[in-house]
Amino acid sequence: MESPFIEEVLSITLLSLRVSGLAVLIGALAGVPIGTILGFKRFRGKRTLMRLMDVALRSFVNTLMGLPPVVVGLVVYLLLSSSGPLGPLRLLYTPTAMILTQLIMVTPIIIGVTMSAVGGVEESIREKALSLGASNWQATWMVLREARMGLLTAIIVAFGAAISEVGGIMMAGGNIRWFTRTLTTAIVTEVELGNFALAISLGIILLTMAFAINLLLTIMQLRGVRG
Amino acid sequence: MHFHVEVRNLCKDYPGKRALIDVSFGVERGEIFALIGPNGAGKTTLLRILDLLDEPSSGTVLFRGAEVDYSIKDRKDLRRGIGMVFQRTVLFNMSTFDNVAYGLKVRGMSEREIREGVKAALELVRLQGFEGRNALALSGGEAQRVALAQALAIEPELLLLDEPTANLDPRNASIIEEVLSRVNREGKTTIIMSTHNVFQAENLAHRIALLNEGKIERIGAFQDIFERPHRFLSEFARLENVFSGFSKATPEGTSIIDVGNGLHIEAAFERSGSVIVHIPPEDIILSTRPIVSSARNTLEGLVVQISDLGSIVKLKVRSNRDFTAQITKRSFNDMKIGLNSKVFLAFKASSVKMI
Incomplete structure (x- = not known):
């Protein structure tokens, strides 16, 4: 195989990693704090109205967790298209648009999983930390520490969803060669062109990469069990 | 201050x-x-x-x-x-x-x-x-x-x-x-x-x-x-040896209390009718042999529970009713008592306190 081919595969792989990695990173920076706030038991008020709002909010987050990527891609497309409200930014068909699409997709996943992980930590852990002299922030940090397995699960699930996603980035990124083509969109293209061998190769690269990253995260998670 | x-x-x-x-x-x-x-x-x-x-x-x-x-x-x-x-x-x-x-x-x-x-x-x-x-x-x-x-x-x-x-x-x-x-x-x-x-x-x-x-x-x-x-x-603090029963005064100025399950306790007070009585665990004499003494109440039973409280040991003895006796760790060790050991209990009529 000639070197431009390898170069192209490499650039496609790196773009996939960059887009999904940044989407998950930014999503975690926003989603973990929000999920933590929602997950804290003391926010479940005693009043009926508070409870209703709480249930509604949780259901909303859970619904967003299952957002169809093509719908997100469509919304981003409409927002960024030249006649859309964000058209002047000229971001349509750029990696930034793809990151935005995946960000919208993975943030609810990170919020939802963080919420249940933090909610699963008993209130007694927070009280124990407070009782031992921790400040409110230190006690919250201890709850997150106890929920660390769940937080890592949030990252694993979000990254898995992002790296395997195709419909959303296809719409927002346009699948432009050397610019916005990722492993998943490249596979779609190659299949359409009948290049099955190439499509399968790209599929193997995608799987291998996903496996390597999950292996790393899982090792971190298992280490976390023992504290 | x-x-x-x-x-x-x-x-x-x-x-x-x-x-x-x-x-x-x-x-x-x-x-x-x-x-x-x-x-x-x-x-x-x-x-x-x-x-x-x-x-x-x-x-x-x-x-x-x-x-x-x-x-x-x-x-x-x-x-x-x-x-x-x-x-x-x-x-x-x-x-x-x-x-x-x-x-x-x-x-x-x-x-x-x-x-x-x-x-x-x-x-x-x-x-x-x-x-x-x-x-x-x-x-x-x-x-x-x-x-x-x-x-x-x-x-x-x-x-x-x-x-x-x-x-x-x-x-x-x-x-x-x-x-x-x-x-x-x-x-x-x-x-x-x-x-x-x-x-x-x-x-x-x-x-x-x-x-x-x-x-x-x-x-x-x-x-x-x-x-x-x-x-x-007696109701709440899980005080041991609390029994309710029906008391009958005797001509000698004491009372015989039927606390159920065929057990009668003699008490040093004179009372007829329903009573609740308490025998302090430290007033109960525990022996591995039958007890001959002036104590009006003697029983035989099996040790069903041993609680080590440091210098003292609390024993639950199952007779017609369950009794708790309290002895020092030293006597406990000397007497070589274990679970299911057969023991004898004795307590004076004056140790039976009405609640």
Whole structure:
């Protein structure tokens, strides 16, 4: 195989990693704090109205967790298209648009999983930390520490969803060669062109990469069990 | 001179429930103060308020003579000198060392101070060598001792304990009791603890408060409270050897009480009708051979339960009814009693007290 081919595969792989990695990173920076706030038991008020709002909010987050990527891609497309409200930014068909699409997709996943992980930590852990002299922030940090397995699960699930996603980035990124083509969109293209061998190769690269990253995260998670 | 901890007219209301009603008491510096009462009496609520985890609905708490300001949201400075051991053991998912070190770390102590503090606290609860073990892998008794070490590491001037030995085996319970009396004796630590165990209260506490349905029913030294046990105790505080039955006066001026299951107890009072009687466990003579004595009541039974309370041992003996006898550790060892040992009990008619 000639070197431009390898170069192209490499650039496609790196773009996939960059887009999904940044989407998950930014999503975690926003989603973990929000999920933590929602997950804290003391926010479940005693009043009926508070409870209703709480249930509604949780259901909303859970619904967003299952957002169809093509719908997100469509919304981003409409927002960024030249006649859309964000058209002047000229971001349509750029990696930034793809990151935005995946960000919208993975943030609810990170919020939802963080919420249940933090909610699963008993209130007694927070009280124990407070009782031992921790400040409110230190006690919250201890709850997150106890929920660390769940937080890592949030990252694993979000990254898995992002790296395997195709419909959303296809719409927002346009699948432009050397610019916005990722492993998943490249596979779609190659299949359409009948290049099955190439499509399968790209599929193997995608799987291998996903496996390597999950292996790393899982090792971190298992280490976390023992504290 | 003021109390170390003082509670004035404390009330705590939960929706639909009054957990504490007008509770007032003072605890001296260096005192061990025990709260005794049934589940739901308000013991945990009271301790949680003292640890600043809950706010009172009304009333005040004074610590070192100064009123505690519950409106402050971050209470770490107020809590600085207070350690608490919860009834349900809670430990962090980290090593035993890190668990015990936590209170010192959040106080900004140096590495060396932390190492020394953790070492001393673990030695106190006799868990040297456990530093590297994950705290969640410990047995129930060990875990509760780590929880105690966590609270002790910060060298609290006030130690709060919520039924610290509930659900623990006698060995771990007695280690905890020993530690408590030691830190109180040597460190002059003030201790406020709740317990179900009347023996524990008697062994450890200088004073006792009986808490029932949110109110303090009695307060005072063990002897003052338990000399004439009253109905509340027999019903709730799991006082041993309490029997109800029908009493018949005899021509000799005593009474024979039918307490059921074919058992009749002779008492030194004259009374006919329904009675509730109590025989203090320390008044019961225990022997491995049949007892010939002046005691009017003799029974034969099997040892069904042994509770090691440090210097004394409490034995539950199954006869027509269950009796609890209390003997010293030395006699226990000398007599070579074990589970299912056959023993004989004797107690005088004058030891049978009417409640």
